[in-house]
Amino acid sequence: MNFRTASAAIALAAGLAQGASAAAQQRTIINPVDIDYRYNFEQVNGDVSYRTGADPAIVNHKGAYYLFLTLADGYWRSTDLITWTFITPSQWPNGGVVAPALLSDGDRLILQPSHSFTQPTSIYVSDAPETGKLDYLVRRIDTQPNTADKSPEEMKPNEVPPGPWDPGLFKEDGQIYLYWGSSNVFPVYGRKIAFEGGRIIYQTPAEHLFVLKPEDHGWERFGQDHSGLLANGQPTKPYVEGAWMNKAGDTYYLQYGAPGTEFNAYANGVYVSDKPLGPFTYAPYNPIAYKPGGFVQGAGHGSSFQDRYGNWWNSGTPWIGYNWTFERRIDLIPGRIYPDGQMAFTSRFADFPFFAPTSKVEDPDSLFTGWMLLSYRAAATASSTRDTFTAGTVTDENPRTFWVAATKNAGETLTVDLGTEAVVRAVQVNFADYKSGRFADAPDIYTEFRIEGSRDGRDWHEIARTEPPRRDRPNAYLELKQPETLRFVRYVHGHIGGANLAISDLRVFGNSSERDPARPARIVARRHADTRDATISWQKVPGAVGYNIRFGIRPDRLTLTHQVWADELGTGAQLTKELRSLNKGVPYYVAVEAFNRAGVSRLSTTVPIR
Incomplete structure (x- = not known):
């Protein structure tokens, strides 16, 4: 839409406050999230600092949102997802917090940092996190005893590595579950635990829940655009990390990040089950959060939560990577769970302004402002x-x-x-x-x-x-x-x-004031012999600044978006882009929309990727 109709888009946006006073208040947000990312030094760059922002853990606790990040010296609180206030805690581990688990049990907030391979770690609890109060729940946890005498290099794939690293916590009916894993060798694990008498009690053995299968899941391939390569051109195996559990209805969604944080391909996926420790089934619609194109690139390793109105959100870790390979920010993108159980978060225009909802929103794409x-x-x-x-x-x-x-x-x-x-x-x-x-x-x-x-x-x-x-x-x-x-x-x-x-x-x-771009035509979608890949082509749209390639496993549910700039696609009449994120054995459908400085075209015809 152009500026003549933008006011209509604002009026139609779900849940917007009405009245003149609302017009003077911020109603929109954008990615990366506007917080005071803390400065940090990495050992390899001891003379250069960078702002750290990664591995966001966000929960809705008593109607407010709490955000913890890797290597921040505290945490943030928000009541509207627009403004985040930094909170200095009453105590904090000397080595900082890395890739934490965060759990609201209704009354308390529980924080479990990743457990060092060499140093003991504490678990914290707060009954007043808005004040910064943090107490010990577990003063000291040591490396899990069955491998306490082994270094990471000595571990075998059938053993449980030291940790837990990248933990996730989930509580249901009084039982707490711990999930963890960050490796390109070891799987994601889960087990029942309890916190008793200032100790963590491992109530069941660690269970191997799943491993990555990049040979079947195109988006799990490591590297820029799933190339499978390191920045130096060497091949490598992808990493699984960032376990996080949600339950909706009768389904358990075990979220994970893959295939590597320092690339545009970083994304979140889920395995699903009817039990908190599985067995788990790979969701064919994966990834659930994916943003390989645009200004903000990457959406992996984060958390999913519901806001106070019941809307679903996914947070993740986009990549900056100038001062240090793992220099990052965080993003926040809206989504939903469909009646058939599919979990999806929309990255369509996720780095353009979108409205912060003030009520339940059925279609997360309706939050886009049209700006x-x-x-x-x-x-x-x-x-x-x-x-x-x-x-x-x-x-x-x-x-x-x-x-x-x-x-x-x-x-x-x-x-x-x-x-x-x-x-x-x-x-x-x-x-x-x-x-x-x-x-x-x-x-x-x-x-x-x-x-x-x-x-x-x-x-x-x-x-x-x-x-x-x-x-x-x-x-x-x-x-x-x-x-x-x-x-x-x-x-x-x-x-x-x-x-x-x-x-x-x-x-x-x-x-x-220019016209919205024309609807893209002549859409052709060809799946390769390696069915993890496909080439999408369409007729060039005059005046288009960019295009959104929208695809998914149902023609009426194009949940994934790959944004591309028009000037990066060449000058030919027929434009092409390769997708490398498909799952083998899963049918796909695709459509294309064009955008310019005025607005967005009508979506093209949706065609199967054959």
Whole structure:
């Protein structure tokens, strides 16, 4: 839809608050999630810090949402999924928390970090997590005794490795279950446990629940676009990790992340059962959360939860990977469980603004605002530049390229020319950490800036700014209080906590006055001899900025999306894209939609992938 009809989309969005006062409040969110990701140093890069964000564990506890991440020095709380407040805990393990399990038992919040191979670990509990209060539930757990005298290299596949690493907790009818596993050798495990007298009691032996089968499941292949290769071109086996259990109706959904966090192919899948410890069956509609294209890439290793209205959400770990291979952020995408039990989360426009629901929403795609990306490949200029880090990269939708200013003094500017006037509704400023060398507890780590707009590049006025309280906002998202008709959008610097002012992408959202793109035609879908792969082709749509390839195992349920940019597909009349994420023995259907700065086309004819 274009800007003439965008207001209708807002009015139709499910659960929106009505009235004039609501128009002045933020109603939308975007990925990556706008939180104050904490600075961390990795041993291999001891002189360069990066913001850590990975392995999100989110639960709905007493109507509020609690978020724990890897190597943060505390956790976050939200009541609306829009604004997250960092909470400093009363105590915290010296080595930090990595890939934690998080459980709300109704009265308490239980936190179990991944267990080190060499150091004892504690399990924590809180009956008032909103205050930061954390007590010991289990002061010390040691390596599981049947392998306590073995190193990881000495383990055999039929043995239980030290840990648990990447744990997940689930409670039902008073019984607690522990799931874990992070390996390209060992399976995902599960067992019954109890917390008694300050100890963890293993009530049943560890059971092997499942292993990856990349030979059958295309999306489980390691590497960029499921290439099966490391970044250096060497082949490797995929990793399974991030166990998380949900129950809906009579079905248990054991979630896992695969095949590797440092690639666009990272995704979440599920095995299902009618019992908490199985036997488990692979879900043929996997993966459930998948985002290999666009600005935010990767959606694996996270958690699934229901909000206070009963809507389902999946969190995951997109990849940045500039300062360190495993530099990451988190995303949050909506979904549902269909009446037949299929679990699915939609990544369609998941890195564009979407509404935070205030009621039950039947179709998660209806949360998309219809606000389009106005800034893709737009011209950009800056007040100053360091070395070769020019402003031209801030509209390329790549978080690994960035502009660096000559100084980080207040008043430095970055300006994007949209080319023509458009209705602007939101701006996202994504900062990069170039030679940052900072610690999370430094007092000056906060973000302040304002956004200005102009119709002619001469007369400017403020359209948005960061507001108190001060906090670090490496992926700052500002929704305008009212839409503005503009051609130019300018970032005006105030303060940044990093050592340098560096911005990877200045993303502008709204709607232009051009027509929506035409409906894609001549869809051809050919499955390869290796049926994990398929080639999709369609007729080029004039003026399209990008395309969403939407596919799934039913023609009326295209739950998976692979977004591609038009300028990456060549100049031919018939465009093609290879999908490498299919499951052997499963039928698939596909359709394509085009989008531009105005809106989205009608979905093409849906065809089988043969």
